Amino acid sequence: MAETYRVARLPIRLRGFILPSTSSQFEGYVEAGDYFVLEEKRNYPNSDTDYARLEVPTLGAMDTWICVRWRTQKYAELVDEETPPPTPRLPFDDDPLAIPESRLTGLLEAFFDYHYDPDQGRYPWELPGIRLPLAPPKVNNCCTFVEALIVKAFADEHGAAFEWNASRHRQMMIVSTEDYFSPVTAAIESGMGLHTPSPDVPPHPWTIIQGWRNQWRSGHTFLIVDHHAATDKVLMLESNSAYGLNGVGYRGIGMLRDKGIQPPAKWWTLEDVWTWRRVQSTYLFRQQAWLKVKDRRLSGLEGATS
Numbered sequence: 001m002a003e004t005y006r007v008a009r010l011p012i013r014l015r016g017f018i019l020p021s022t023s024s025q026f027e028g029y030v031e032a033g034d035y036f037v038l039e040e041k042r043n044y045p046n047s048d049t050d051y052a053r054l055e056v057p058t059l060g061a062m063d064t065w066i067c068v069r070w071r072t073q074k075y076a077e078l079v080d081e082e083t084p085p086p087t088p089r090l091p092f093d094d095d096p097l098a099i100p101e102s103r104l105t106g107l108l109e110a111f112f113d114y115h116y117d118p119d120q121g122r123y124p125w126e127l128p129g130i131r132l133p134l135a136p137p138k139v140n141n142c143c144t145f146v147e148a149l150i151v152k153a154f155a156d157e158h159g160a161a162f163e164w165n166a167s168r169h170r171q172m173m174i175v176s177t178e179d180y181f182s183p184v185t186a187a188i189e190s191g192m193g194l195h196t197p198s199p200d201v202p203p204h205p206w207t208i209i210q211g212w213r214n215q216w217r218s219g220h221t222f223l224i225v226d227h228h229a230a231t232d233k234v235l236m237l238e239s240n241s242a243y244g245l246n247g248v249g250y251r252g253i254g255m256l257r258d259k260g261i262q263p264p265a266k267w268w269t270l271e272d273v274w275t276w277r278r279v280q281s282t283y284l285f286r287q288q289a290w291l292k293v294k295d296r297r298l299s300g301l302e303g304a305t306s
Contacts, residue, residue, distance in 0.1 A: 003082070003083040004080040004081060004082055004083060005036060005037075005080070005081055005083055006036070006037035006040070006078060006079075006080060006081075007034050007035065007036060007037060007078070007079055007080075007081050008034070008035045008036075008037050008052050008054055008066070008068070008076045008077070008078050009033075009034050009076060009077045009078075009079065010030060010031075010032050010033060010034075010035065010066075010075070010076045011032055011076075011077075012032055012075070013029050013030065013031050013032055014029070014030050014066045014067070014075055014076065015029060015030070015066070015067075016028050016029065016030045016054075016056065016059060016064030016065065016066055017064065017065045017066070017067075018061075018064070018065070019065060020041045020044055020045075020051035020053070020065045021045070021051075021065075022067055024065075027059050027060075027061065027064045028058075028059045028060075028064070030054065030056055030059075030064060030066055031058075031213075031214050031215075031284060032215070032284075033284035033285070034280075034284070035054040035055060035056060035281055036054065036055040036277060036280075036281055037052050037053070037054060037055075037078060038053045038054065038055055038063055039052070039053040040052050040053075040068075040078070048070060048071050049067055049068075049069060049070050049071075050067070050068040050069040051065050051066065051067055051068060052065070052066055052068050052076070052078060053065050054066060055277070055278075055281050056281065057278050057281050057282045058213060058282060084200065084201050084202060086202060086227075086229035087201055087202045087203065087204050087227065087229075089204070089205065089302070090204065090290070091294060092292045092293065092294040093294055095292050095294075097154075097158065097162075097191045097192070097292055098292040098293065098294045099153055099154055099157040099158075099292065099293060099294070100157075100293075100294055100295040101206070101293050101294070101295050101296045101297060101298060102295065103153040103154075103156055103157050104149060104150070104153045104206070104293065105261055105298055107149055107152055107153060108149070108248070108256060108261045109256075109261065110124040110125070111124065111140070111145065111148075111149075111239075111247070111248040111256060112248075112256055112257035113138045113247075113257060114135075114138045114139060114140050114145075114239070114247045114248055115138065115139050115246050115247045116139070116140070116141060116239055116240060116241040116245070116246050116247050117139035117140070117141060118141050118241070119141075120133070120139060120141075121133070121139065121140040121141045121143065121144030121145075122134055122135040122136070122137060122138065122139055122140060122144070123135065123140075123144060123148045124138075124148060125148070125152055127147070127148070127151050127152060127155065127164055127169075128151075128155050128162070128163075128164045129163065129164045129165040129166065129168075130164065130165060130166050130169045132169075140239050140247070140248070141239055142220050142221040142222060142238055142239050142240065143172055143173055143174070143183065143221045144172075144239070145238070145239035145248055146172070146183065146208060146221050146222070146223060146238075146239075147169070147172040147183075149223075150187070150192060150208070150223075150291065151164050151168075151192075154190075154191075154192050162190070162191070163190065164190065168186045168189075168190055170182075171183060171185055171186035171189075172186055172221075174210075174219065177216075180210070180212065180216050180219070180285070181210045181286075181287035182210070183208060183210045183221045184208060184209070184210050184287045184288060184289045187208050187289040187291065188289050191292075192289075192291055192292060193208060193289030193290055193291045193292065194289060194290045194292065195289065196287075196288050196289065196290060199286050199287050199288060200280065202227050202229065202232075202276055203224040203227045203234060203276065203288060203290075204227075204290040205225065205226045205227075205293065205296050205299065205301070205302075206223065206224075206225060206226075206290070206291040206293040206296070207223065207224040207288050207289065207290050207291065208221070208222075208223055208288065208289050208291060209221070209222055209223070209224060209279075209283070209286055209287070209288045210286060210287055210288075211279070211282070211283025211285070211286035212283060212284065212285040212286065213282060213283060213284065214284070214285075215284075215285055216285070220238070220240075220283065221238075222236055222237065222238035222240075222251075223236070223237040223238065223291075224236055224237075224279075224288075225237050225250075225263075225298060225299050226296075226298075226299035226301050227276055228268035228301060230268075231268045231269070231275070232275040232276050232277055233267070233268035233269075233270075233273045233274070233275055233276075234273070234274055234275065234276050234279060235250060235263055235267055235268075235273070235299050236250060236251035236252070236274060236279075237249075237250055238251060243272075244272075250263055250267075250273075251273070251274055252270060252271075252272035252273040252274055253267060253270065253272070253273065261298075262298070263298070263299065263300070265300060266300070267299075267300075
């Protein structure tokens with residue numbers, strides 16, 4: 001029998017509390033979306049109400065209580081979901097558009113001195129088919145980092161056979177409200193990435209994700225280098241000004257300029273490295289594409305059993 005987990009589906013924003021009581025301290029609002037249920041209290045403190053404690057990383061305490069039901073009025077639906085199996089690790093050996101991982105890792109040193117700036121992003125190099133603002137100053141943001149890295153890697157590998165243009169660049173910058181996941185769309189339409197079965201499946205090595213904390217506010221574009229299925233930990237590569245970063249680095253580990261390109265051995269055992277479940281609970285609205293990257297070595301997981 002498949003393993004399951006409990007999910008609360010909130011159709012509207014609800015108030016979160018420290019304790020299972022609406023008279024306890026208010027912690028903040030829980031936005032509409034799906035959340036992992038950590039604990040339930042039915043008919044508590046009497047038959048009028050049900051409460052659930054949810055995993056909500058966007059709140060300081062990481063979790064909060066919501067009122068699920070008051071008498072006949074339901075505010076959220078609690079359902080059981082099957083735990084998805086680990087994602088098969090595709091080798092991409094026979095894909096003509098695949099690139100070796102060394103194309104990506106060989107570019108990362110160029111970002112060592114970059115700092116995060118949400119309002120302007122500069123590139124370390126030209127990209128085909130478009131004019132871009134180049135460094136100095138060495139500043140970038142989440143979108144410009146991901147575009148600079150993956151487009152340069154695929155263009156270097158395939159030359160004129162790989163097409164990039166101003167339309168694709170605008171998708172990476174999410175300039176249109178017609179597609180709030182346009183960086184993922186650009187990766188797929190350009191041939192760099194594959195559609196995934198769903199936004200919830202565990203990520204494949206070298207996955208691009210566009211996530212939103214709210215609909216449609218607080219967006220973030222980032223890469224997941226790998227997913228350790230046994231611990232659910234993910235090696236997140238991004239440009240950010242949070243989680244100990246001010247520029248390009250691994251979330252929960254540190255800056256590339258300080259820690260180097262190679263992540264620590266058994267990075268999945270480090271406490272501050274995020275789980276995929278935490279990513280899901282933080283970026284409630286998200287899409288992903290699996291990038292066509294072969295000959296993978298960076299994460300230390302290819303062929304690993306633990």
